């Protein structure tokens with residue numbers, strides 16, 4: 673319930689309160705964070721049930737799965753497999769095409785916020801990290817987020833040169849997804865190390881700087897239909913910047929652009945940056961209701 677907090681008080685908002693939002697008429701409702709967590713947990717519960725009681729709704733893991741018989745394959749995994757083996761079975765081609773079409777509709781990096789199990793863990797780590805920074809126990813370290821494109825390329829080159837899908841050995845998303853479907857493994861230690869790095873070293877570092885899966889979905893998201901829409905009731909309070917771990921996509925909210933926007937008579941605009949994960953945190957906290965989800969193609973429907 674942090675919507676009507678200001679920039680100063682939002683830092684001290686409890687994590688639990690961010691799962692609820694309050695409407696203008698004072699009614700409490702689930703925030704986007706709550707809706708996302710419910711979806712992520714539901715997806716992985718279905719993976720778990722497919723393995724343990726053979727409930728054939730959603731089978732497999734996030735790298736490769738079947739939903740009601742439809743194949744779904746992670747696009748980055750497909751590129752790795754192709755570069756490592758120069759062979760793509762028809763099921764992989766169909767599964768990858770399905771996923772690309774789905775995310776062209778629902779926003780590329782929405783995968784990171786609405787599907788990825790590490791996203792949940794990382795949000796908890798982000799809260800711990802921010803608390804430690806606010807108490808001046810640690811410093812917040814930021815790097816150039818474009819380094820993720822270099823990692824994206826390096827892991828593909830490694831697949832090509834080694835004939836092995838190298839990234840999958842350190843892929844925290846795949847490790848967690850397999851763990852939830854099939855049970856614990858020692859690889860969980862690596863996931864915890866990455867989380868510790870995020871808590872004590874750099875906010876949401878894996879998602880921001882490393883994960884090539886999110887980067888691939890970002891490329892798809894550039895042209896996807898579902899986006900966040902901004903409108904000119906924004907007062908540039910910068911609360912959305914504080915809660916967003918990819919704040920570079922929210923440049924339009926900065927006061928320095930206000931004059932330019934007024935001159936051009938822009939009343940609304942889509943947040944089109946590839947890095948936006950459509951997490952909805954900015955929508956949850958905007959006290960002017962200047963941000964909302966919008967379907968870019970609705971005029972064509």
Ligand code: SF4
Nearest residue numbers: 906907909910912958
């Ligand atoms: S979009 Fe909303 S939260 Fe972001 S700066 Fe504008 S008024 Fe503040």
Ligand code: SF4
Nearest residue numbers: 916948949951952954
């Ligand atoms: S712009 Fe909003 S929806 Fe996009 S990542 Fe930032 S907080 Fe999430």
